[in-house]
Amino acid sequence: xxxxxxxxxxxxxxxxxxYIELKLQKVKFxxxxxxxxxxxxxxxxIPYLSTPYFIISQTPADYxxxxxxxxLFMVIISISVFxxxxxxxxxxxxxxxxxxxxxxxSQLIIGxxxxxxxxxxxxxxxYFSSMAIFSYYLYGGPIxxxxxxxxGFLVLYLLALASITTFLSAFMPSILPVFAxxxxxxxxxxxxxxxxxxxxxxNLEPIYxxxxxxxxxxxxxxPNFSSIERFRxxxxxxxxxxxxDATLMLIIYSIGFFLLAYLLFRRRQx
Amino acid sequence: MKIKMLKSSTxxxxxxxxxxxxxxxTFSSAxxxxxxxxxxxxxxxxxxxxxxxxxxxxxxxxxxxxxxDLFDGEANITGAKSKLVPLTTGGNELSEFGVFIQxxxxxxxxxxxxxxKPNGYDNEYITERYRSYYLSWDFEFGYWNFTTQPFKxxxxxxxxxxxxxxxxxxxxxxxxxxxxxxxxxxDFATVVNNDTVIQAAxxxxxxxxxxxxxxxxxxxxxxxxxxxxxxxxxxxSSLNCTNANxxxxxxxxxxxxxxxxxxxxxxxxxxxxDTIQMRNAEGVLFYHIVSSYPRNEVYILFGVFCGxxxxxxxxxxxxxxxxxxxxxSNVR
Numbered sequence: 001x002x003x004x005x006x007x008x009x010x011x012x013x014x015x016x017x018x019y020i021e022l023k024l025q026k027v028k029f030x031x032x033x034x035x036x037x038x039x040x041x042x043x044x045x046i047p048y049l050s051t052p053y054f055i056i057s058q059t060p061a062d063y064x065x066x067x068x069x070x071x072l073f074m075v076i077i078s079i080s081v082f083x084x085x086x087x088x089x090x091x092x093x094x095x096x097x098x099x100x101x102x103x104x105x106s107q108l109i110i111g112x113x114x115x116x117x118x119x120x121x122x123x124x125x126x127y128f129s130s131m132a133i134f135s136y137y138l139y140g141g142p143i144x145x146x147x148x149x150x151x152g153f154l155v156l157y158l159l160a161l162a163s164i165t166t167f168l169s170a171f172m173p174s175i176l177p178v179f180a181x182x183x184x185x186x187x188x189x190x191x192x193x194x195x196x197x198x199x200x201x202x203n204l205e206p207i208y209x210x211x212x213x214x215x216x217x218x219x220x221x222x223p224n225f226s227s228i229e230r231f232r233x234x235x236x237x238x239x240x241x242x243x244x245d246a247t248l249m250l251i252i253y254s255i256g257f258f259l260l261a262y263l264l265f266r267r268r269q270x
Numbered sequence: 271m272k273i274k275m276l277k278s279s280t281x282x283x284x285x286x287x288x289x290x291x292x293x294x295x296t297f298s299s300a301x302x303x304x305x306x307x308x309x310x311x312x313x314x315x316x317x318x319x320x321x322x323x324x325x326x327x328x329x330x331x332x333x334x335x336x337x338x339d340l341f342d343g344e345a346n347i348t349g350a351k352s353k354l355v356p357l358t359t360g361g362n363e364l365s366e367f368g369v370f371i372q373x374x375x376x377x378x379x380x381x382x383x384x385x386x387k388p389n390g391y392d393n394e395y396i397t398e399r400y401r402s403y404y405l406s407w408d409f410e411f412g413y414w415n416f417t418t419q420p421f422k423x424x425x426x427x428x429x430x431x432x433x434x435x436x437x438x439x440x441x442x443x444x445x446x447x448x449x450x451x452x453x454x455x456x457d458f459a460t461v462v463n464n465d466t467v468i469q470a471a472x473x474x475x476x477x478x479x480x481x482x483x484x485x486x487x488x489x490x491x492x493x494x495x496x497x498x499x500x501x502x503x504x505x506x507s508s509l510n511c512t513n514a515n516x517x518x519x520x521x522x523x524x525x526x527x528x529x530x531x532x533x534x535x536x537x538x539x540x541x542x543x544d545t546i547q548m549r550n551a552e553g554v555l556f557y558h559i560v561s562s563y564p565r566n567e568v569y570i571l572f573g574v575f576c577g578x579x580x581x582x583x584x585x586x587x588x589x590x591x592x593x594x595x596x597x598x599s600n601v602r
Contacts, residue, residue, distance in 0.1 A: 048312040055358045056312055058412065058436065059424050133568055139355050139412075140314035140564040142420055223423055 013103040017111025022118070025082065029119045032078055033126050040130045043070045048138065060135045060144040064221040067131050068150070072214055076186050078123050079158065082116040083165035084178040087265050109166070109265055113258065117162055124154050150220045153243075156250040157217060161186070161210065163257035170264035186210050203231070205238050207245050210253075215240035306443060306495035308407050309540050310359050313565040317352040319345060319416065319558070326556035331527035331548075337557055340489065343415030343426075345559075353421055354542070355412040357436055362408045364440060366400035366454055367393045372440055374455050377486040378476050389467050391458075400454045405443040409493050410436045439493050441541075445504040452483055452509060480509030484523060488533065494541040502537075531556075 044067040048054050057063040087109065103111070128151050132143050161182070168178045189211055206212040219225045219240040230239055241249070322337060324346070337345040344350040364372065375382045386392070412425030413436070427436045442448065459475035462468050484505065494501045502516040513524040520536040530551040538544040538561065548557035 052308045052310050053359050053361075054312050054356075056356065058357060061423070133571060137565045137568040138312055138314060140316055140353050140421070144423060 010107070013107045014111045014114070017103055017108055018115040018118075021112050021115035025116065025119055028081060029122065032081070032119075032123050036074055036123050036127050037130060039070065039074060040067070040127060040134075043067060044131060045134055056138060060139045061146065061221045061223065063135055063138065064131060064144065064147060064150070065218050068218055068221070071127055072186070074127065075120075075124070075154075075158065075161065075214075076183055078120050079161045079165055080179040080182050082120050083162050084169055084175040084182070086112050086116060086166050087169040087261065087268075088172055088174055088178065089169075105266055106262065109262055113162065113166060117159060120158050120162065121155055124151070124158060128154070144221070144223070146221050146223055146225070150217050153217045153220055153246065153250075156247065156254070157214060160213070160250040160253035160257075163254045163261065164210070167257040167261040167264070170261040170268065186214075203236060205231075205241065205245075207241055207249055212238065213241060213246055213249060216243065216246035306445075306497070306501055308359065308441065309496045310356060310407075310409060310493070310542070311540055312356055313563065314356075315354045315538075315542060315544075316562045316564065317354070317416070317559050318562065319348055319350045320560050321555060321558035322346060322348050323556040326550060326554065327548075328528075330529045330531045330550045330556060331525075333528060338416070341416060341559070343417050345416040347416075347418055350416040350418050351421070352416040353412075353414040353425075355425065356409065357412055358408075358410040360408055362406045362440065364404045364406050365397055366402050366451075367396040369402075369404060369451055370396060370455065370458070372438075373451070373486075373490070374478075377490065378478075380475060381473070385468070385471060385473060386462065389465065391462060396458065400458070402447070402450055402454060404447055404451070407441040407443065407495070408438055409441060410438045413437050437491070439491055441493050441495055443495070445495075445501055446508045448480075448483065448505055448508040449510070452478070452480060480506075480511045481513055481523070483509055484511050484514060485525065488523065488535060491543060493543075494537055496541060498537050498539075498541055501541075 044063075048056055057066055128147060132147055135147075136143055164185070165178060165182050168181050169175075172178045172181070189209060193206070193209065219228060220243065222228060225240075226243070228239075230242065231237075232239060240246075319337070324336065327336060341352070343352060345352070371382065374380065380386065382391075413427050414421050415426045425436065456477055459477050463474045463477075468474070487505075494505075498519045499516060502519075502521050505511075506514045506516060506521070511523070515522055519538075520534055522532055522534045524530060524532050532549050532551075534545075534547045534549070535543050536545040544561045546557070546559040547555060549555050
């Protein structure tokens, strides 16, 4: 009974933090949801419906693949906006001073991480739902089941990026450098490291690269993704990671960087 | 002040005119000078066999056939469904050779590669002899044959292995040219049939009339341009079909099997076949296919979603107002 009360005492502030954070980020969430829907309409609807001359992907899987390609930018921006200031803004705006006496540092970071994760996953869900609904419009039923597998990987990917961003936020002075670092890491990270490795003559699979890991979300749309050739001999390029490797790496990134962020946050003085 | 306003409104009108000029061609699908335009839009269509009388079919159409011979798959089972997914549309120009290959040789299983081409009746010969060109639209679609099972992920006509490519239909921009097409083909068939080498191979090309062509066009899944009624009328007058008539967006064709029967096809606003009904001479229905459109469900869902959003906004403002009033009354 005592231990139950103790754990209740520990968990209650986390829920309170989640609630406060959700309320605080409500407007951001609405704006991002609207932007996501607009982005989807521009990239995934208008090209097909505005004119009698159209070219539609041959299968729903192709359609999901093409539409989700654009979504990478939205993932980066939403993660940056929701997580860049998760720790550093506490120091920048001195908000931690008012909250910390009531909740511990660990409760605060866990609460904020969960709340923001719920919001970015929610935005992802809006995008995938819109895609599923419009694919039903274009291709009829049944909706391709692999969208759920792909969404599972999207959730893992968002959590991994969220942990990396939280880690960056733990030692960077303000939101802007965090935003710039995470954006360049995802968009250009692979372009810098991969050619270097290739010039060294290795065909090492870039499983470490967050931009490469994104491709698991795209390729799992294909029902036969486990039998698709992952390495293209002609150009010596890896197309996408295996489901097992991607899951493992994304979990390692999610937990590893979150722990690092937590340790840094604990050491950092307000 | 007035001059400034006048200037800004002139600029705005100019901008609107320029935008109109830029945007208008994007939405227009008619070829320059064409009286018809393409109404096709993206969005799937599901066909369903809702009625089939096997005995009447056999006694009327053919005792040895069933609807599967005409509509593929399990079209002979009530409740079977088929799906059509528009994939691409575009403009095209068909030469007479293209017309022969795309239409006649396919419809009548004419051995072009194994017989006609080796004996000199190739692209060069046909293009040299028949110099007609046909402006057309082409429409490619994924197609799932009639089945009582849930639809497979990929269509039965799939570009990547396994299976044949997506179905492709050509829509003539000017339907009056069907008569030229028919004349040229019959002329070609006569020439080929008079060739002793072809005769020695014990083969002859079928000579066809307008009604045969119309029937093949229907089996080919004829897609028509807008205005639909005028386009259909133009086809039957061009092919000189006395056994066909057009009413609104539907065409009825009288055929002869074991007995006389009528095939009525209603086209939807996009120009794609929507409903197919087959009746015997007494007007008794023995086969019926109808269409449904998944996009309609999406529109309903979208409407419900918008309603919910507006409802939530309404509730939000209502609660906010009530709180404000409560606070105000408490202060007083």
